[in-house]
Amino acid sequence: MKHKWLTAFCALALVTASLPAAHADGPVDPLVLVGLxxxxxxxxxxxxxxxxxxxxxxxxxxxxxxxxxxxxxxxxxxxxxxxxxxxxxxxxxxxxxxxxxxxxxxxxxxxxxxxxxxxxxxxxxxxxxxxxxxxxxxxxxxxxxxxxxxxxxxxxxxxxxxxxxxxxxxxxxxxxxxxxxxxxxxxxxxxxxxxxxxxxxxxxxxxxxxxxxxxxxxxxxxxxxxxxxxxxxxxxxPLEDYINCVVSREMSRSWPLEALKAQAVCARTYYEINLGRHNADGFDICATTHCQAYYGMSETDAHTAQAAAETAGQKAWYNGKPAQTYYFSSSGGGTEDVRNVWGSTSIPYLCGVVDPYEATVSSKISDWNWTKTLTSSELNAIVVPTLQAKGYNCAAIVDVQITETTPTGNVKSISFIDANGKSWPFVKESGVRNLLGLKSMRYTVTAVGETTGGVYYTDGGGTISSMTGAYAINGDGSVGKISGNPYVITGSGTQFLPAPSGGTETGERVFTFSGSGWGHSVGMSQWGAYAMAQQGKTFEEILTFYYPGIEIR
Known part of the structure; x- marks a missing residue:
């Protein structure tokens, strides 16, 4: 090991002006301890x-x-x-x-x-x-x-x-x-x-x-x-400097002032309701998305400072208590009731609202439309272990069906259909969004790999070119007409469609999730706030639209 022993130090660069006895500097506004x-x-x-x-x-x-x-x-x-x-x-x-x-x-x-x-x-x-x-x-x-x-x-x-x-x-x-x-x-x-x-x-x-x-x-x-x-x-x-910094990270400083002011109120209220979350760590709130994103003041400017200053001290309240001001990037057309996302108790102001504003600025939103494609094997690699870890004895997943949507047009429940015809529902849809890595809970599902145009082999060695009018013998000996998207179970347990139209080379089905929006969909859409501000709405109007029934004070 290399050691550098120190026996003396150079003279210290310390000021020589008189220092008063230990004294106090009173804060201008409440001090926040942000854990870095x-x-x-x-x-x-x-x-x-x-x-x-x-x-x-x-x-x-x-x-x-x-x-x-x-x-x-x-x-x-x-x-x-x-x-x-x-x-x-x-x-x-x-x-x-x-x-x-x-x-x-x-x-x-x-x-x-x-x-x-x-x-x-x-x-x-x-x-x-x-x-x-x-x-x-x-x-x-x-x-x-x-x-x-x-x-x-x-x-x-x-x-x-x-x-x-x-x-x-x-x-x-x-x-x-x-x-x-x-x-x-x-x-x-x-x-x-x-x-x-x-x-x-x-x-x-x-x-x-x-x-x-x-x-x-x-x-x-x-x-x-x-x-x-x-x-x-x-x-x-100081709290208002902290809010200025959070606003500059959560929204672009070039956005309309009223949108930034709405974000400032959300950030201030979110801080208030989460104050003390990290007491055991020696500070109030952390600098990560576990609390609120905070990277100092490098992105701040006069615009973000104005948003903090013009809303100084103002928070969102409901029934005399600070509101849970969740926010996210974009809804794609409608926010969602908190119960349908996290399965929590009903919170009146965290209900879903149909959002007509985002569509007016959709060309500016990079994730207004998105798709996520999974092959059958990719889907099974994700879903089957998850179900089995919950104690469910599921077979290979062969289909995905949206079984219910919410009044605002988001997916409320989805079912995975296995090779035995068993349906495995997910009612708390946010679990599916996180499980499959989807950007939002507003989407449709299509499956590519239909049987038209292929050549199919019968048990007797003959062939047919279409499943139209074809029948199959079930495990109990009954005979049924083939419909929908048929699949094959091989000896190894894998399933595929022979020679599908639009499927993969190996015959796997391909599931495409096509959606809009990005985020958990609870509370304020940031891009919706942008659109509302562009149309002349005030920050109070923005907040009361996304959190119905709250008051700002």
Missing amino acids: AYGGNALDGANLENQVGVGYRFGYLDADRTFFQVGYTTETAVSVVKTQNVWYGSYDGYTSYSDAITSDIFVGCWHVQLPLIPSTFEEAVAAANDVGGFPAWIDGGYQVRVGAYATQEEAQSAASLLGGTTVGTSAYAVSVVKTGTAAVLFQFDGGADRSLTVKPGQDESLKTEIWFKKNRYFGAFQYRRIGGGDLTVSNVI
Whole structure:
């Protein structure tokens, strides 16, 4: 293994202006903690880089999410690493000491602590600069530390020369280093109750922007080591900035303002109703589609900001409670009752509505029309194991039939017919949509592989050119006229149509699902909102159309 032992650091690039005692910055609107890295994706370390604004303030959030500042730096690019032996890269490649080494930059977890006890951050900085060390904030007080050693023995050797003691940190501590170097700028250990929060900029006079993992973000970042593990990284951002960012990802910023405003209300209400979903992870809501898609502010502009600002604080309500404002891309002509999609209890405002608006902009919607084709063997490879896993003893599937549609024209139930003539229904149709990978629940099914035009062999060795007027002997000895789309069961159990018209070369039937729309069909169609806004409808009219009976306030 290659080791890079650190015995001293260069002087720190820290501002020298006086820092007031720990103080609070009151938020303009409620702060949201959006989880960016957590659980299995938690990090050994994370880089930040100023885009707008200079330097960073270090501190923590109290129970009311008031920020208390305990330090700062003027560096443009910093990295936060857990206080274990860590190797890290200049962007986002981190590995623990025991893992494969992918970088030359090493930050150790053992330090020398000097006997001086500073009363302010400035005193800690001055003393640290004298010995090539760094300031630390440990359990509410300042300390001066030197070095970042891999072993306690190395730290003890240095301590005897410096007149200090050997120290580590708790399992909750983090170090801030200058990105691309091993120079520690600041160390923070607030125990299990206080996690490092880094605010970009030197004060609140400038709306800062910061790079994290190739995306730009407003707000601050919190680094929490849950149970002493890797870093859970959260973006700490005012609610309306968060809404601005979500709108910019869920809709194009070029769309009509009223559509963007409808999306803003949906996003804000969805946040409200899912608040606390990730409490155990140390934040409010995640940045994935598990909650709402959120990739920072790279796609925002004045248009999306206006949509958030002009609807600030407004949510959708039903009977005094926030409404479940589900939304999706396009309905293809009609949304759907939530009961027919997820089988949940009836929710009056999540009923299906016939949508005449999307069709007016269908030429702009890439998935307004779609098809999905499956051969008989492909269909069986998906459906048969699924049915058998449910305990059903089904034979090979030979046909697919839509058995019921909803009042808005979507598929409510579908049946798979097996080779024994047994029908296997799926009533909760969203299961079929997900099972077969269909874009929506609005479709028809056609089967290609009819018998016309083929040559068919009889048991006696003769041939007939058509099934018209043909009869077959059933297993019970009865004779019946052949109708529909006949099939053959071979000794191996496979089924096919000999010499079909329009089928595959092997004689398999081909099932084509032809549909329109994309998404689960519950709530607001985003393309429908676009079309309504183009026709002069307000965001209130859009929302009350897709969620009948709600009020906006």
